[in-house]
Amino acid sequence: MIKAITGTKDILPDQIARWHYLEMIVSYIMECFNYKEIRTPVFEETSLFARGIGEATDIVSKEMYTFIDRSETSVTLKPEMTASVVRALNEHSLDKKQGLNKLYYISPMFRQERPQAGRYRQFHQFGAEAIGSDNPALDAEMIVIAYDILKSLGLNDLTVKINSLGVPVSRENYKNILREYLTPHLKNLSEDSQKRFETNILRIFDSKAENDQKIMEDAPLLIEHLDDNSLENFEKVKQILLHAQIPFEIDPKLVRGLDYYTHTTFEILSGSVGSQSALCGGGRYDGLSEQLGGTAIPGVGFAAGIERILLACENEKSLDLPTESIDLYLVRLDKELQNAAYNLSLILRRNDLVVELDYLQRSVKAQMREANKFNAKYVLFIGGEEYERNEVVLKNMSDGEQQNINLEDLSTIISKIIGE
RNA sequence: GUGGGCGUAGCUCAGUUGGUUAGAGCGUCUGGUUGUGGCCCAGAAGGCCGUGGGUUCAAGUCCCAUCGCUCACCCCA
Structure with missing residues (x-):
C-alpha cells in the first residue's frame, strides 16, 4: 500500500473544522486591518528564492524542493511566501497603483527537512505583508495582528520577542565587532558554532550548547551598535505595542535566519508545543525588492505556522468548537x-x-x-x-x-x- | 545530514523467564418481536504481531538487516 510521502499529512474530515475555524479567524482579523488576500503559485523559478532568502542559508542550500521541469527550467516549491509576494507586486506593478499594499495569505509551503513535532515537509502558513512604507507603525501592526489572531484562538502561553537588526551597514560593522570578540574564544566554541562563525555568525547567539551560551553572555550586542534612526524606529514600535497592550520582551539575541531582514524582527513563542516553539515570526525587509531586481520598496511582514498553532490549541485545549450536527x-x-x-x-x-x-x-x-x-x-x-x-x-x-x-x-x- | 525511542485488530494498548487455536477497551456491523435513536444486553466481523533473514525442538517475545513512525540535534515558521 502506498503511503503519504514522509513529512506530509492528510487532514482528515474529523480535523477539518479546526482548520476552517482558524482560517475564518485569520481572514476576519486580516480584513479588519484592511489586508487583502493574495494567492501565488505553489512553485516559482528557483532563483527567486535563492536570491531572496540568501544563497548561504540552509533553506536554499539543502532544504528546498527543487526540480528541473521539461523545459529545463529549475523550479522550486515555495518554502516561504515573502519572495513570491514581492515578485507578484513588482510583476503587476501593484506599487504603482497604490502607495501601500497590505496583503495576506493562507497557503501550503514546502521544505525538505526531517520532520519532527510541529515541523512537516508540506506545512501551512498564514501571514501578512505590508509593502510600500517604512513606517514603524506597520512593524508594530504585524505583531498586533499576529498576536490578536493567536489570542482569538484562545492561546495563552505566549511570549512575544522583539529585536532590531538595524540597517545593513551597521549590521556589517557589528558583525566585525562580534567577530573580533569571538576570535580568541573560537577554539572553545562548539563545532556547530565554529561553522556558524563562518556562515552566519549572528546565529551563535541561538546555540544550545552551554559553553557557547556562557561565551555569548559577554558578547557585544547588535542593539548597542544601531544607528540613531534605527533606534528611533525601534522606540516607536515599542510604544505602539505598549499602547496596544501586547506584552513583549526585548531579546537582543533574537536573530532571524533569513538574509533579507532589516530593522524590526519578532517572534511569538508558545510554551505548549515542544521544541519547535516559534508559532510565528517576521520582520522588516526593506532591501528585498531591490535584491530581487525590482524597484526599491520597503516592506514588513510575518508568517505563522498553522500546524504548530493547531498543536498549541490542542495542547491548551483552547479551541471550543461546537459539536457538529445535521438538521x-x-x-x-x-x-x-x-x-x-x-x-x-x-x-x-x-x-x-x-x-x-x-x-x-x-x-x-x-x-x-x-x-x-x-x-x-x-x-x-x-x-x-x-x-x-x-x-x-x-x-x-x-x-x-x-x-x-x-x-x-x-x-x-x-x-x-x-x-x- | 546526525542521534534516541517505538512498530501486535480501524483506534488506544495488554501479551509473564521464548511454550498450544494472539487478547482487552473503544469503534464497526447484526440482533434484543411487526415501524423508532442515545443507556443497557447478546453476538459477529476484523491480525502475513511492519518486512526479510538468523538462533532454537519451538519466536509476537532473542539477534541482524531493512522500511516506516516518532522525538531531538543541525536549520528554521
Whole structure:
C-alpha cells in the first residue's frame, strides 16, 4: 500500500473544522486591518528564492524542493511566501497603483527537512505583508495582528520577542565587532558554532550548547551598535505595542535566519508545543525588492505556522468548537421507498437543510442509530400507512415528540427547522 | 545530514523467564418481536504481531538487516 510521502499529512474530515475555524479567524482579523488576500503559485523559478532568502542559508542550500521541469527550467516549491509576494507586486506593478499594499495569505509551503513535532515537509502558513512604507507603525501592526489572531484562538502561553537588526551597514560593522570578540574564544566554541562563525555568525547567539551560551553572555550586542534612526524606529514600535497592550520582551539575541531582514524582527513563542516553539515570526525587509531586481520598496511582514498553532490549541485545549450536527435524517420504513425517500431528501437539501439518509439498505433501527450518530435534530419517517395517506412523520430527536405532516405542507417543516 | 525511542485488530494498548487455536477497551456491523435513536444486553466481523533473514525442538517475545513512525540535534515558521 502506498503511503503519504514522509513529512506530509492528510487532514482528515474529523480535523477539518479546526482548520476552517482558524482560517475564518485569520481572514476576519486580516480584513479588519484592511489586508487583502493574495494567492501565488505553489512553485516559482528557483532563483527567486535563492536570491531572496540568501544563497548561504540552509533553506536554499539543502532544504528546498527543487526540480528541473521539461523545459529545463529549475523550479522550486515555495518554502516561504515573502519572495513570491514581492515578485507578484513588482510583476503587476501593484506599487504603482497604490502607495501601500497590505496583503495576506493562507497557503501550503514546502521544505525538505526531517520532520519532527510541529515541523512537516508540506506545512501551512498564514501571514501578512505590508509593502510600500517604512513606517514603524506597520512593524508594530504585524505583531498586533499576529498576536490578536493567536489570542482569538484562545492561546495563552505566549511570549512575544522583539529585536532590531538595524540597517545593513551597521549590521556589517557589528558583525566585525562580534567577530573580533569571538576570535580568541573560537577554539572553545562548539563545532556547530565554529561553522556558524563562518556562515552566519549572528546565529551563535541561538546555540544550545552551554559553553557557547556562557561565551555569548559577554558578547557585544547588535542593539548597542544601531544607528540613531534605527533606534528611533525601534522606540516607536515599542510604544505602539505598549499602547496596544501586547506584552513583549526585548531579546537582543533574537536573530532571524533569513538574509533579507532589516530593522524590526519578532517572534511569538508558545510554551505548549515542544521544541519547535516559534508559532510565528517576521520582520522588516526593506532591501528585498531591490535584491530581487525590482524597484526599491520597503516592506514588513510575518508568517505563522498553522500546524504548530493547531498543536498549541490542542495542547491548551483552547479551541471550543461546537459539536457538529445535521438538521434531519430521513428514515425509510419500507425498502420499496428508496426512490421516494431520495426524492424527498433532494427537496429538503435544495431548501438548505443538511439532510442525510441511508444508502446501505439498512434496518430502521440501524437508520435510527445513524441518525443519532450524526446528531440529527429531526428524523423524518417515510413509509407505511401514513405514506399511503400522503403523510410523513417528523420526530424531534431531543424530546422525542412526533407529528404527522402532509407532504403538501413540507415547506412548513422546512421553515420551522430553519427558523430555529 | 546526525542521534534516541517505538512498530501486535480501524483506534488506544495488554501479551509473564521464548511454550498450544494472539487478547482487552473503544469503534464497526447484526440482533434484543411487526415501524423508532442515545443507556443497557447478546453476538459477529476484523491480525502475513511492519518486512526479510538468523538462533532454537519451538519466536509476537532473542539477534541482524531493512522500511516506516516518532522525538531531538543541525536549520528554521
